[in-house]
Amino acid sequence: MKISVPTLLIDKKLVLKNISKMVEKAERNKVLLRPHFKTHQSAEIGKWFKELGVKAISVSSVRMAKCFAESGWDDITIAFPVNILEIEEINKLAKQVKLNLLVETKESIQFLQKNIETSIDLWIKIDTGYHRTGIKWDKQKQIFEIAKEISNSSQLNLMGILTHAGHSYKSRTNTQILEIHKETISRMLSLKSKLVENNLGDAKISVGDTPTASIAKDFSDVDEIRPGNFVFYDLKQLQISSCTEDEIAIRFACPVVAKNEERLELVIDGGAIHFSKDFIINEEGKQIFGYLTKMNEGKWGTMITDSYVSSLNQEHGIVKASEEYFNKITVGDTVLILPVHACLAANVMGKGKLTSGEEIKLNCR
């Protein structure tokens, strides 16, 4: 394959393996797999999911929901607190597909009651410890009020309670991930039983996040799982311990445009508009924007932790290289890099190339 500009490479075989593994886990647990498509935003990769039996998806915006409705998906959860300013688009979409929304404020529900034109399923967003969005799992009074508010409307149907345990991203071991999983499930189950006791509906439970969905085995107490990143995985997930290196299904290929011998640095064509600006902190406290991999003539080599992307500007990337790696590289070579955050990288790139050479769109723009 001829590469002359920064290119996001995707190994379809690895992607299919990652999807299959999650599909099987969902089947074993008899839960619905509703993968989050914000990671790839691709109609083509959507097809691969469909071929492996996936029927329902999550997205993070109305725009993304429209995009996947157009490519044939008809059961879509917008896993983002409903933006009531988009009511026109929501009404249009809800007539085309089964659209599920997230609510956490009375204002939004009252607005929907007045303005929604078809019956719609709502999930109450619960904060089980991440503290980003949602009502805290132990604020029973507030959650009950929301549930009652929903039951006042004939158009609005309470589907259940939904959480994203994003604090799992602070984990560094499988044990830590499993602790968060256990705590999340227990908080959601306790809340569910209280809702049932109070005749507020037979609430379903939806949980998300790639770390717990990748590591935990038992999901028998929930109704659906919504991981997204697992389709590609990345360095962040590797650091969390939610994947192994050989499960990471993407690499950046970047041309080397200059070398600095004194600093053992390579300048690559590849910057923040390709990788995004997310980084991990390594054991020495350094910011890592990507690790380089060995050059294995055509095959994807293993990661080299002493050669890494140390800084990114808009289009420039600086690689701190080991002496051995530095000496192997010539200006005009292309290096392969494991990216830190697959979702943001795919979004800013907007497209990728399968290892077979075929280009695919990775953005709903």
Added chain:
Amino acid sequence: MKISVPTLLIDKKLVLKNISKMVEKAERNKVLLRPHFKTHQSAEIGKWFKELGVKAISVSSVRMAKCFAESGWDDITIAFPVNILEIEEINKLAKQVKLNLLVETKESIQFLQKNIETSIDLWIKIDTGYHRTGIKWDKQKQIFEIAKEISNSSQLNLMGILTHAGHSYKSRTNTQILEIHKETISRMLSLKSKLVENNLGDAKISVGDTPTASIAKDFSDVDEIRPGNFVFYDLKQLQISSCTEDEIAIRFACPVVAKNEERLELVIDGGAIHFSKDFIINEEGKQIFGYLTKMNEGKWGTMITDSYVSSLNQEHGIVKASEEYFNKITVGDTVLILPVHACLAANVMGKGKLTSGEEIKLNCR
């Protein structure tokens, strides 16, 4: 103007004022203003520059050069170490427009000697203290070798020496910016005189960076200036002291989708795929992804430093609000935010809206 999704607003009057100020500075100094178009990547904003007399531009990739060649620009410097893997596109473009390239390695020059199909102007990239790319200003032997290598070829013409004093971004006062400016000019002048003494050409001097171009008054010793960010400015430039708050020509308008009273937080529709992930550190050591502004019925209000975007995920933004601000805001309101890094924000957004309501493209994709 109806806003229902995260929107990058652009005040054309402020943009024109920023451009005019830089045009006048260049005229007073009798230097060529070759603005860097990577900040806006917009054919429309390009026109505004043209109307104010600008004739030559900088870009940061071949792709961007093609994009602006298509909209009529015919003197374009690709201010990025030449990526020799793009030789086909470079050859095509160099036949259409006056294309100027940056070199810093013998390998690139030898490659160009063999493969370039038209005569082309080259700038030697000099590192005057930023230590990202370029040959260090005091590595005279290495720079001479590069200059000689260029003079060996009939197709390659040495235009001069070019630097980007990106370390000016570490400044916090005008005095610090002016010190870097003085040092940069003195290093470039000393190098130029050595090149002249050694009959290596009457090298021109090109300097860049918005901080020094905004603050320094005297550019009489250089031949061209290449600032980019000044067209919009942003919080980073404000922190550096290279602009005033009322020169920042962009704001994000973001819908509020949830409120958390306990934490005095607003959840906004607006995340890393809108703002990018760049942040500044405030005086208390906090990461700031954007400051909120007062709501002044239609007019752009002033910045409120106790209400700010404290974290960003792919589509979510979390605003830490003062109690006063928090209480004024209702779910469904739209807040205005000063972004940290205009160039990356414009790139990820890909489009913006003039305050008059007209949408413009902000990306060469």
